[in-house]
Amino acid sequence: MNQQLQDRLNQIPDKILSEDFLKSQGLGNEIGFWIFDYPAEDELQVRECLSFLGELLAKKHSRLKVVNLNLLQVVRDYLDQRSFTDKAIQMQKTKGDQALLKALSGPLHMDKFAPYFMEQSNAAEQDVILLTGVGSVWPVLRAHSLLNKLHALLGHKPLVLFYPGHYSGQSMSLFNRVPSDNYYRAFRLVP
Incomplete structure (x- = not known):
């Protein structure tokens, strides 16, 4: 067990139950997006x-x-829901990963996927959204792209992204190996 990570995880309940967190106060009128980054090898502990x-x-x-x-x-x-799963599996088998990524780029474009995400999460009715599984959907879906699109849709509603990698406060690096575009709108949940 990673004790340093456990100490950080133990701070999460107090953080997300605080009034400042729930009301996105003290953020300088920024959005209420938070990232909890952690070493990918500690996924099961998280x-x-x-x-x-x-x-x-x-x-x-x-x-x-x-x-x-x-x-x-x-x-x-x-x-x-869009009847793409079987087609996607068959395409990956016959044409490979790159063809599949290209084919899914349209259906998984954030203009289409983000509204579906909002509906599935029933975001309007939630006080807090916790988001996991970022590593499992890479490279089909990129965390910074989703966060950028959700910014306009969620407003100040608190969202915590659990991120298997490193977030510097300026950029994300999935698995500490895959750099993404700069993303600076989120705050580190627990440093």
Whole structure:
């Protein structure tokens, strides 16, 4: 067990239950987007903590509406709804990964996918959105692209992205290996 990570994970409940967090106050009129970055090899430890966090919030803070969405499941549901899943699997088998990525770039364009995400998360009714599974959907879906599109749709609603990599406050690096475009609108949830 990574004790430093466990110490950071233990700070999450107090952070997301604070009034400043829930009302996105003290952010200099910025959006309420937060990133909890962690080493990818500690994914199972983070998942376990999120499971515990969900149970804790349901029992002790039931008034708070929190949704925990796994991006892999949301993408799968989206592709299933549009009848793309079987076609995508067949294309990957016959034409390869690059052809599949190109074919999915249209259906998974953020102008189409982000509204679906909002609907699936029932975002308007939530107090907090927790988002996981970023590593599982890469490179089909990029976290910075989704966050950029959700900015206009969510406004000041708090969203926490659990990110298997490093977030410097200026840019993200998935798995500490895959740099993404600069993204500076989110705050680190727990430094």
